[in-house]
Amino acid sequence: MQRSVMQIVNTILPLLVLWSAGYYLLQFSPWYTVICSILASGLVIRTFIIFHDCTHGSFFKNKKANDVVGFITGVLTSFPYEKWKREHTIHHATSSNLDKRGIGDIDMLTVDEYLEKSKLGRLGYRLYRNPIVMFGLGPLLMVLVLNRINRSDAKKKERTNTYLINIVITGICVALIYVFGWFAFFLVQGVTLFIAGALGIWLFYIQHTYEDSYFEYDSEWDYVKAAVEGSSYYKLPKLLQWVTGNIGFHHVHHLAPRVPNYKLEDAHESIPPLQQATTITLKTSLESIRYKLYDTERRKFVSFKEVEQALSMKNNRLQH
Numbered sequence: 072m073q074r075s076v077m078q079i080v081n082t083i084l085p086l087l088v089l090w091s092a093g094y095y096l097l098q099f100s101p102w103y104t105v106i107c108s109i110l111a112s113g114l115v116i117r118t119f120i121i122f123h124d125c126t127h128g129s130f131f132k133n134k135k136a137n138d139v140v141g142f143i144t145g146v147l148t149s150f151p152y153e154k155w156k157r158e159h160t161i162h163h164a165t166s167s168n169l170d171k172r173g174i175g176d177i178d179m180l181t182v183d184e185y186l187e188k189s190k191l192g193r194l195g196y197r198l199y200r201n202p203i204v205m206f207g208l209g210p211l212l213m214v215l216v217l218n219r220i221n222r223s224d225a226k227k228k229e230r231t232n233t234y235l236i237n238i239v240i241t242g243i244c245v246a247l248i249y250v251f252g253w254f255a256f257f258l259v260q261g262v263t264l265f266i267a268g269a270l271g272i273w274l275f276y277i278q279h280t281y282e283d284s285y286f287e288y289d290s291e292w293d294y295v296k297a298a299v300e301g302s303s304y305y306k307l308p309k310l311l312q313w314v315t316g317n318i319g320f321h322h323v324h325h326l327a328p329r330v331p332n333y334k335l336e337d338a339h340e341s342i343p344p345l346q347q348a349t350t351i352t353l354k355t356s357l358e359s360i361r362y363k364l365y366d367t368e369r370r371k372f373v374s375f376k377e378v379e380q381a382l383s384m385k386n387n388r389l390q391h
Contacts, residue, residue: 072131072132074331074333075130075131075331078121078333079121079140082114082117082118082121083114083118083144083147085114086114086115086118086147089107089108089110089111090107090111090259090260090263092107093107093108093111093255093258093259093263094251094255097251097254097255101258104255104258104259105258105262107259108258108259108262108263108266109262109263109266111259111263112262112263112264112265112266112267112270113314114314115147115148115263115264115267116270116274116314116316117313117314117315117316118144118147118148119144119148119150119267119271119316120315120316120317120318120332121140121144121316121332122140122141122144122145122147122150122152122155123159123316123318123332124137124331124332125137125138125140125141125144125152126141126152126155126156126159126160127159127328127329128329129328129329129330129331130331130332138152141156142232142236145236146236146239146240146243148264149218149240149264150218150236151218151219151221151229151232151233151236151237152232152236153228153232153233154218154221154222154225154229154232154233155218157225157229158174158175159175160175161174161175162174162175162176163325163328166279166297166298166301166302166325167279167284167285167287167292167296167297167300167301168286168287168288168289168292169181169286169287169288169289169292169365169367170288170289171289176279177205177272177275177276177279177280178196178199179280179364179365180196180364180365181364181365181366181367182364182365182366182367182368182373182378185364185378186378197363197375200363202360205272206269206272206273207269209268209269209272210264210265210267210268210269210271210272211265211268213268213272214264214268219233219237220233221233244256244260247259247260274305274315274318276359277303277305277351277356277359278302278303278305278318278319278321279301279302279303280359280362280372281303281349281351281356281359281362281372282358282359282362282371282372283300283349283370283371283372284300284301284303284349284365284371284372285297285300285301285370286301286365286367286370288367295326297325298322298325298326299322299325299326299344299347299348300348300349301325302321302322302324302325302348303321303322303348303349303350303351304319304320304321304339304346304348304349304350304351305319305321305351305356306319306350306351306352307319307353308353311353312336316332316333317332317333317335317336318332318335320335320336320338320339322339322345322349323335323338323339326345359372361374361376363375364378
């Protein structure tokens with residue numbers, strides 16, 4: 072309880088201070104505001120980790136406390152609490168399962184699935200996996216569209232929660248625009264959420280997309296292997312580890328989602344088998360940008376170029 076409250080104090084209060092400073096400093100220079108927004112984006116990511124823990128019921132022992140703080144942090148990060156809680160629960164139950172993709176994860180095709188698509192289908196997938204689209208347009212789509220609407224199978228409680236959060240967010244945005252104007256609102260809220268969204272997508276992407284990541288069809292799928300071998304240990308510098316709320320210990324989180332973020336490192340350090348998880352650094356993580364398709368035969372991610380070269384060699388052999 073004490074560590075949870077302290078995390079709220081050292082995360083949400085500085086975030087609100089930076090947002091306030093951003094609006095105030097605009098009278099001197101828009102660049103001061105942009106600097107505040109960049110710094111605030113890091114705290115939005117950390118706030119999202121609090122939200123994330125609340126959806127797992129792990130931030131507090133009390134369910135009501137998790138729901139209240141989850142709602143508030145959902146408003147601050149622009150995420151619908153009940154909707155995301157259900158989708159993320161499905162993600163944990165189906166992560167790395169090739170037969171149960173599509174909810175709470177980044178769309179990914181196997182090599183065979185990609186080759187079976189039409190030229191238009193391949194083009195659409197290529198655009199989707201393009202870094203400019205995924206990390207540039209992705210945050211806009213997520214914040215403005217996907218987080219604002221319910222899935223068709225959502226129950227009343229989930230729908231009501233999404234509508235209520237949308238109303239609260241809309242009310243806050245209208246008030247801020249009325250008081251400070253469109254330009255100030257864009258520089259503070261817009262820049263902050265865009266950067267945080269792009270970095271958030273990157274974190275989610277890198278923690279499941281690396282060369283030897285585990286994927287298996289349902290008949291052979293194993294929960295423990297999916298957690299430890301299908302989720303990376305993203306080893307970050309201490310400052311970035313703090314900003315990202317220890318979510319780099321993603322293998323630990325997937326294995327035991329009820330462990331709060333501030334205990335993930337302790338779990339990793341105290342359980343030797345967890346230290347065998349694939350470790351990715353800032354430098355090596357950049358290599359994952361080229362991984363687009365999963366090769367089920369070689370059990371690894373590959374690039375479009377590798378698939379095209381293999382296909383070209385196969386065609387040449389057939390011609391000769």
